[in-house]
Amino acid sequence: MYKPVSLFVLFIFFTAVIHINAVQFFDDTVMQAAAHMRQPWLNHVMLWCTQLGSSAFLLPLIIIVGAVLLAYTKTCDGILLLVMFLCERLLNRGLKDWIERARPAFEPLVRETSYSFPSGHSMNAACVYPIIAYLLVKHIPFLTARKKAVYTLICVLVTLVGASRVYLGAHFFTDVLGGFSVGLMLFFLLKLFDEKYRPFDKNRERKTGGKR
Numbered sequence: 441m442y443k444p445v446s447l448f449v450l451f452i453f454f455t456a457v458i459h460i461n462a463v464q465f466f467d468d469t470v471m472q473a474a475a476h477m478r479q480p481w482l483n484h485v486m487l488w489c490t491q492l493g494s495s496a497f498l499l500p501l502i503i504i505v506g507a508v509l510l511a512y513t514k515t516c517d518g519i520l521l522l523v524m525f526l527c528e529r530l531l532n533r534g535l536k537d538w539i540e541r542a543r544p545a546f547e548p549l550v551r552e553t554s555y556s557f558p559s560g561h562s563m564n565a566a567c568v569y570p571i572i573a574y575l576l577v578k579h580i581p582f583l584t585a586r587k588k589a590v591y592t593l594i595c596v597l598v599t600l601v602g603a604s605r606v607y608l609g610a611h612f613f614t615d616v617l618g619g620f621s622v623g624l625m626l627f628f629l630l631k632l633f634d635e636k637y638r639p640f641d642k643n644r645e646r647k648t649g650g651k652r
Contacts, residue, residue: 528567
């Protein structure tokens, strides 16, 4: 339980410090540095990376993963993934409207209309991809044997999504950190719930007489 609690405390910390002038100066400095790094080819790469954290990309991916889980007779886990994603989206929208941090104004390469903190793409990536990895590693033997490689890949992917938001001028660095903290908090809450209670496994055990 300490991981979700620690991440919640970390989010509260970020929520408080973004209003401090020194932190805003740091965010502005990072944004300017990212803007100076821009190259045409790198712009295309980062635009592609940022799409990996968009709801438009993740929803079809979740449906595909749900279909894979269905093939392994794990329909309830697929539904749980979808429900968690929808809850995460509602939570992100509520947090943005509550905190009301303005977007950066450093020549953004993408146009966004919502508030800035916490980063929605970063929160999406930090919540959904670890959950997908957790469920697939749990149910697919081929991935279970390669658990470390799977989670390493997910870590790189999530980091790229967060970095792309700063590079493209869509978010401050602390927006990304805030999104990561809430997204990972939701992942660890789901993982804790699944490991402690395993309601779907228990239901299956009752139906099959305890056989696996």
